[in-house]
Amino acid sequence: MAAVQRRSAEAQTVGAQGRQGGSRFFFLIIVFMFWFSSYIYVPVLSPYVEHLGASYVMVGAVLGVYGLMQILFRLPIGIGSDVLNRRRPFIYLGLIASGASCLLFLAGADPGWALAARAVSGIAASAWVVYSVMFAGYFPKEDAGRAMGMLQFTTVIAQLASMMISGYIAEHWGWNAPFVIGGVVAAAALLLALRLPEQRQDKRENAIQLKDLAEVIKEPLLVKVSLLSVLAHCVLFITMFGYTPNQALAIGAGKESLGWLTLAFMLPHAAATLYGSRWFGRLLGDRGTLLLGFAGSALFTLLIPSMPTLAALCATQVGNGFMQGLIFPLLLGKSVSGVAPFKRATAMGFYQAVYAIGMSGGPFVAGWMSSAYGLKGGFWLGGIAALLAALLSWVWIREAGRTGGRAPKIGAET
Numbered sequence: 001m002a003a004v005q006r007r008s009a010e011a012q013t014v015g016a017q018g019r020q021g022g023s024r025f026f027f028l029i030i031v032f033m034f035w036f037s038s039y040i041y042v043p044v045l046s047p048y049v050e051h052l053g054a055s056y057v058m059v060g061a062v063l064g065v066y067g068l069m070q071i072l073f074r075l076p077i078g079i080g081s082d083v084l085n086r087r088r089p090f091i092y093l094g095l096i097a098s099g100a101s102c103l104l105f106l107a108g109a110d111p112g113w114a115l116a117a118r119a120v121s122g123i124a125a126s127a128w129v130v131y132s133v134m135f136a137g138y139f140p141k142e143d144a145g146r147a148m149g150m151l152q153f154t155t156v157i158a159q160l161a162s163m164m165i166s167g168y169i170a171e172h173w174g175w176n177a178p179f180v181i182g183g184v185v186a187a188a189a190l191l192l193a194l195r196l197p198e199q200r201q202d203k204r205e206n207a208i209q210l211k212d213l214a215e216v217i218k219e220p221l222l223v224k225v226s227l228l229s230v231l232a233h234c235v236l237f238i239t240m241f242g243y244t245p246n247q248a249l250a251i252g253a254g255k256e257s258l259g260w261l262t263l264a265f266m267l268p269h270a271a272a273t274l275y276g277s278r279w280f281g282r283l284l285g286d287r288g289t290l291l292l293g294f295a296g297s298a299l300f301t302l303l304i305p306s307m308p309t310l311a312a313l314c315a316t317q318v319g320n321g322f323m324q325g326l327i328f329p330l331l332l333g334k335s336v337s338g339v340a341p342f343k344r345a346t347a348m349g350f351y352q353a354v355y356a357i358g359m360s361g362g363p364f365v366a367g368w369m370s371s372a373y374g375l376k377g378g379f380w381l382g383g384i385a386a387l388l389a390a391l392l393s394w395v396w397i398r399e400a401g402r403t404g405g406r407a408p409k410i411g412a413e414t
């Protein structure tokens with residue numbers, strides 16, 4: 001009798017794991033489509049806004065408003081999801097906003113429409129906090145690092161696939177074609193998302209309190225990794241997601257060639273996300289991995305404006321993509337380590353809202369510096385930000401180890 005019960009329990013466990021595996025795969029498809037629709041126009045965005053007659057300052061505003069909206073919306077969305085104990089409505093919000101932003105890009109040829117469209121895309125990206133937490137809910141707590149690794153890898157692949165074809169589409173079908181395709185993909189993803197089952201946390205004896213939320217955002221490790229992520233995203237949105245395509249066009253590359261620039265960055269970025277962070281983490285530890293990633297990113301960012309050919313520029317993107325791929329998984333994994341499940345959306349919302357400062361402020365200030373000193377001024381800013389982050393990583397991670405607050409190693413990529 002005991003043997004029969006044991007076999008029955010094992011069968012139920014296998015069945016539950018199979019259902020979870022199916023849910024994970026289905027969710028990752030939606031994640032892929034979400035980021036595909038959001039990033040298909042990113043390589044041509046700054047050249048497109050410049051094509052509309054905008055100055056570098058206006059280009060910086062269009063690039064920066066994306067992060068600004070996330071500063072405003074990410075934490076409220078995270079808190080709202082935790083308080084309501086619901087995930088699906090915020091998944092829908094992200095997809096609807098992503099599709100709407102593509103439509104706004106098509107609304108007119110004035111740079112103001114591009115500013116409004118990018119603002120709405122920032123609202124879409126704000127919902128990512130719930131995507132992250134919902135996917136983590138498909139795994140046991142001890143597998144949070146693995147879950148974030150799978151999610152980040154899917155994100156990188158979606159970005160790579162969409163950004164690779166962006167320049168080709170714009171070259172052959174016109175500036176508006178990437179926006180049309182992005183809107184269609186977002187609509188298709190929304191239809192799929194309607195089939196997602198709601199994911200709720202177990203009821204607690206007491207409802208979540210404001211003091212619980214305050215405790216989350218005062219967590220020292222969360223604050224430190226959030227500030228490091230500000231600098232990391234500052235570099236990313238100044239370079240590959242910002243002004244590197246302008247630099248390529250300035251040295252004579254065509255729009256179609258931007259795909260090679262994207263490939264040069266995203267392939268090593270994906271490889272570092274999937275394998276590099278884990279391998280270097282074992283070899284160098286958290287502190288050493290962050291130091292290497294930020295210092296290497298500073299070097300390759302500072303080299304960008306001195307590259308005379310597209311091939312040389314792509315070489316800097318290979319290095320920058322890999323180095324940044326070492327950084328993001330480690331920071332994202334640490335942001336939710338040690339946080340109770342019912343407060344994870346709030347912690348993730350805080351982390352993502354804070355790092356959005358880098359997404360907003362980095363390209364905006366870089367736009368001003370580019371107007372004053374040429375494109376090289378913006379890349380100088382990115383290099384300085386990366387060097388500062390390397391220094392802070394050295395100090396902060398060492399302090400965490402000395403005080404006994406050492407975070408667990410993240411053995412997977414995010």
